[in-house]
Amino acid sequence: MAAVGASGGDTVDLAGAQRYAADWAGAVRRLGFVPLSAAETEQLLLRHTLRLAEVLLSADAPEPAAQEVGRSLVDAHLAEPGVVEWSVRTLGERFRSDVLAAGRPELDTRIAAIQAGLAAGFARALRERTFVQQEGIARAMWQARDDAEQALRDSEARFRAVFDGAAIGIGLAEVDGTIIDVNSAFADMLGYSVEELRQLDVASLFHPDDAAGMWELYQELIEGKHDAVRVEKRYYRKDGSAVWTDLAVSLIRHDDGRPRFTVAVVEDITERYALQQRLRFQALHDPLTGLPNRTLFFDRLASLVEQPDPPGRVGVCFLDLDGFKTINDSLGHALGDQLLVMIARRLADCVAEQGYLVARMGGDEFVILVDGVAAIQDVIAVAESALAAVAAPVCVGDQQLAVSASIGIVDSEVAGTSVAELMKAADASLYWAKAEGRDRWAVYDPERSARDNARSALAAGLPAALDRGEFVLHYQPIVSLLDGRMLAVEALVRWQHPELGLIGPDRFIGLAEETGLIVRLGEWVLRQACRDAQRWHTDFPDAGLVVSVNLAARQADRPAIVDTVADALASSGLPAELLQLELTESAVMGSAGEPLRTLHRLAALGVRLAVDDFGTGYSNLAYLRRLPITCLKLAGPFVEGIRGAEPADADHRDERIVDALVRLAHALELWVTAEAVETEAQAQRLRALRCDTAQGRLFAPPGPAETIVARLRDPKLGRASC
Ligand code: C2E
Ligand code: MG
Ligand code: MG
Numbered sequence: 001m002a003a004v005g006a007s008g009g010d011t012v013d014l015a016g017a018q019r020y021a022a023d024w025a026g027a028v029r030r031l032g033f034v035p036l037s038a039a040e041t042e043q044l045l046l047r048h049t050l051r052l053a054e055v056l057l058s059a060d061a062p063e064p065a066a067q068e069v070g071r072s073l074v075d076a077h078l079a080e081p082g083v084v085e086w087s088v089r090t091l092g093e094r095f096r097s098d099v100l101a102a103g104r105p106e107l108d109t110r111i112a113a114i115q116a117g118l119a120a121g122f123a124r125a126l127r128e129r130t131f132v133q134q135e136g137i138a139r140a141m142w143q144a145r146d147d148a149e150q151a152l153r154d155s156e157a158r159f160r161a162v163f164d165g166a167a168i169g170i171g172l173a174e175v176d177g178t179i180i181d182v183n184s185a186f187a188d189m190l191g192y193s194v195e196e197l198r199q200l201d202v203a204s205l206f207h208p209d210d211a212a213g214m215w216e217l218y219q220e221l222i223e224g225k226h227d228a229v230r231v232e233k234r235y236y237r238k239d240g241s242a243v244w245t246d247l248a249v250s251l252i253r254h255d256d257g258r259p260r261f262t263v264a265v266v267e268d269i270t271e272r273y274a275l276q277q278r279l280r281f282q283a284l285h286d287p288l289t290g291l292p293n294r295t296l297f298f299d300r301l302a303s304l305v306e307q308p309d310p311p312g313r314v315g316v317c318f319l320d321l322d323g324f325k326t327i328n329d330s331l332g333h334a335l336g337d338q339l340l341v342m343i344a345r346r347l348a349d350c351v352a353e354q355g356y357l358v359a360r361m362g363g364d365e366f367v368i369l370v371d372g373v374a375a376i377q378d379v380i381a382v383a384e385s386a387l388a389a390v391a392a393p394v395c396v397g398d399q400q401l402a403v404s405a406s407i408g409i410v411d412s413e414v415a416g417t418s419v420a421e422l423m424k425a426a427d428a429s430l431y432w433a434k435a436e437g438r439d440r441w442a443v444y445d446p447e448r449s450a451r452d453n454a455r456s457a458l459a460a461g462l463p464a465a466l467d468r469g470e471f472v473l474h475y476q477p478i479v480s481l482l483d484g485r486m487l488a489v490e491a492l493v494r495w496q497h498p499e500l501g502l503i504g505p506d507r508f509i510g511l512a513e514e515t516g517l518i519v520r521l522g523e524w525v526l527r528q529a530c531r532d533a534q535r536w537h538t539d540f541p542d543a544g545l546v547v548s549v550n551l552a553a554r555q556a557d558r559p560a561i562v563d564t565v566a567d568a569l570a571s572s573g574l575p576a577e578l579l580q581l582e583l584t585e586s587a588v589m590g591s592a593g594e595p596l597r598t599l600h601r602l603a604a605l606g607v608r609l610a611v612d613d614f615g616t617g618y619s620n621l622a623y624l625r626r627l628p629i630t631c632l633k634l635a636g637p638f639v640e641g642i643r644g645a646e647p648a649d650a651d652h653r654d655e656r657i658v659d660a661l662v663r664l665a666h667a668l669e670l671w672v673t674a675e676a677v678e679t680e681a682q683a684q685r686l687r688a689l690r691c692d693t694a695q696g697r698l699f700a701p702p703g704p705a706e707t708i709v710a711r712l713r714d715p716k717l718g719r720a721s722c
Helices: 014-031 038-057 063-075 081-099 105-150 152-165 184-190 194-199 214-222 270-284 294-305 324-331 333-350 376-391 419-435 446-467 509-515 518-539 561-572 585-589 594-604 636-640 653-667 680-688 705-713
Strands: 003-005 011-013 169-174 179-182 228-236 242-253 259-268 314-321 357-362 365-371 394-396 399-401 405-411 441-443 471-480 486-497 501-503 546-551 579-584 608-614 631-634 671-674
Touching (some): 011 014, 011 038, 011 081, 014 081, 038 081, 038 105, 063 105, 105 152, 105 228, 105 242, 105 259, 105 270, 105 294, 169 184, 179 194, 184 228, 184 242, 184 259, 214 228, 214 242, 270 294, 294 314, 294 365, 294 419, 314 324, 314 376, 314 419, 324 333, 333 394, 365 376, 376 441, 419 441, 446 486, 446 509, 446 518, 471 546, 471 705, 486 518, 486 705, 518 561, 518 705, 546 608, 561 579, 561 594, 579 585, 594 608, 631 653, 636 653, 653 671
Parallel strands (some): 546 579, 608 631, 631 671
Antiparallel strands (some): 169 179, 169 259, 228 242, 242 259, 314 365, 314 405, 357 365, 486 501
């Protein structure tokens, strides 16, 4: 495929452009007289095709260039109405797919702008050309009339010839509005005889829909303030039908400059006007559903919110069908289209009474513009009726379908006063409605959005932070409840964020799990913890200090974890029995098949396996027996419930649970570690309940590796508080 570059790295398919230009030229030659050779026509239209492709791909507003192209069609005398209709329609239907090397459906809005620009440029150039011709006629007539005063008979005959023979309507009137004369072209245009029309006066030709200011302009003309006025005007025919005209009225003055009479030159432009209207409709409506399209919706929304003194509060319901892709794929696109048409009709019907604008944004997305809102409840009510309209069973082909939708709701008072802000907010709240389970609405909340944005910014920064080495490990001692000796340490990761300071794992581990980065991050933690632990082991071999590393479910699920752990041990030199891996209860309990084999292979390496936060999930106790685990870590909330020292109103439920769990663990020959031990009283109760080890601020908060070295060095420190 020959492709030529355009700005932004996008390309134009040159062969496609040539084919497009050839078709265009063929259509132009078919549709009317063309004063150029076939090759010249094709060359000209190829230039236009490439120009339009270039502006489509550029960042510039496309209208001016499209208008130039429309104008140059008229300049080249390719001015048949069929030509512009073909050109505009084909631009919409095939230009993007024929001429661009890549599809780029998002450029459709720009295509619509190009269509509108081309039609406007064409119409304007045509009108200007007609005006120049009309001016010529008016001058010739004036000249003719003038001559008539000099050489009466001769010129009268000449004037009559111009007047009666002109294909364009001409009328002469006194400045008081009395019609002096009209030619038969004018009379025919309005369906009167010349005689009948001569009986009327200018005022009787007024039309109730004449553009505001038109008759004031006429008034100023006959007062001599202008020499000519030019308007598009509608006349009633004698039979009551309407005719659109391009009307140019010139003022003829006496020698001393006083207004004398007016000459009106009138061209019937009904067909061209209808074409323009049709093109305007096409540019602003969705061809499938007939609903207003996004361009019209954005224009309307902008006119409501983006003005210095907005007329009032506006709501937007941004609706997206749930699972439409699946419906489309399973039913086929033809039935998918039928479904969209039906949904469009229902949405339009459900707000028809209030007159709100319903538009199709594209694909399965629709919007409802709720203007004149008093309270957000008004917009919610519209969203609910839209959801109900979508939910009624739909029959397409011979299938009955249940369709649902999700709606993001925004309110201009909360979400901002620019179209871009409102649509961004609508998009965010639609996302919430989808994430919360679909078939519902969600209202935009700026605080939630700010939290989402902060979360996304953190998530986006994670990979680079890992590459830049911004993560650090803190370690928290796990001590024996019998003698207070530090038996192990838990590695707890932190992010030394360049702007936000030290961030705890609760703020980023979840994100890393969602994005999958946890696998790389977890491997870094594992290797770093093994290296630190090996150093301690070398320096304090008698301590036998175990390092306990958290494994996320996504890490534990992957069979490759076994090789990673083996390699972390081998490359650090840490003996396997000095490494403990903490798995969450759900990761352990959910394991069957391959994951269970993975646990056994990990255990076979000689490392210990612990169940973290035990008691917060739904453990199947019988199943626990079959797992190769060595330790249960009791979740913090149970320990929190142990108040110790027997206060009179103590609720002993947590204590009884801990008691039962410890007995169970011991029956299964497992160690028990209590987490989050904060008070001496808790430590005492746990000791009485025969819990083996404990971890918590009472003994030591998590701290940098040096704090562990200090403890190892000073055995008294190692036994603090116990
Ligand atoms: P966890 O594994 O249950 O870690 C214990 C948490 O309890 C730690 O929170 C610790 O700082 C906190 N803690 C320590 N002493 C006390 C206390 O006396 N009272 C209370 N209430 N809490 C105490 P941290 O460091 O914020 O870690 C939170 C969680 O983040 C960890 O819970 C773990 O699930 C996760 N996490 C931390 N590091 C990693 C990691 O490297 N990989 C994975 N997958 N998860 C990690
Ligand atoms: Mg843990
Ligand atoms: Mg824990």
